[in-house]
Amino acid sequence: MTPATPAEVFGEIDARTAEVGERLRALSARRPAARAFARSLLRDHERQQADREKLRKRLGLPPAAPVRTPTADAGSLSALRASQQALVSAHVEGLPVLGDPPAVDRLAHHLVALARHLTVIDLWLEAEEAHG
């Protein structure tokens, strides 16, 4: 569902971020080689969450509510890819809804980081497919 208000944009991004975070933690537990990658992305999530809280204040929105993240197949790389794509899409579809240039600018910078994460996951999947 496409968000219609800034509050919905932030709510959707929070939910998708929590989902990706859950999958990163599960992947990290299952595959030690993924730990550095997961740590780096989770640090980015923390910074982005802090930025969103500032933007919420700026836009007069209530702070983020706790998010439940029921995630099936938590340690799967392809499931992580799908969740990461959903997080990127939440930003893309949210930007036109914000109506506030500084907020658009900040979330555009977040989008750059998240699209980069998505590409790294894609490259990882490609490498796994190539090696059977």
Add this chain to the structure above:
Amino acid sequence: MADPVGRRGFMVRLAAAAGVAAPVMGFLEGRVSALPKGEETDLAVLYASLAIEHQAIALYDLGLRRKLFPAGLRSYAVEFRGDHLGHRDTQIAIAEERGGRPPEARSDYEFGPLGSADRLLRQAAEIERAAQEAYTALVSQIRSRDYLLSAAFILVDEVRHLTVWRRVLGLQIY
């Protein structure tokens, strides 16, 4: 401005060489903090973006025509060229819909010596970085929702291109 001119230097030089309009150049160089909201600004941003798309297409065309991309990377070059063609066509359609006259590609792009795959890949990465930085900088200045959405989709592609080339060049990607 969050990004000093020095860090954006290549993007600024590329935009200037591509004939990007003065108000947008002022914004990209950090001389003005915002552009006036309006149809004219949207068109100026469109033209600036188009100029960079034209340049990227020209580089991929050249590299593919001269078979400079290593065999294992050729499919990426073809994919990315296709993305840039799509971005170009989308933005030309948006500009024409608004009565604009989008700039055409130049006939003379100067890429310097591209005799090796490494040089070509570094040049491709630089152009993709310029595109990523330009879209990131300009997206908050877009007024209309449909163009802002298109620009956000394009930005995701530009990030993918740059990340792939950085990985190929052995540079940090996360």
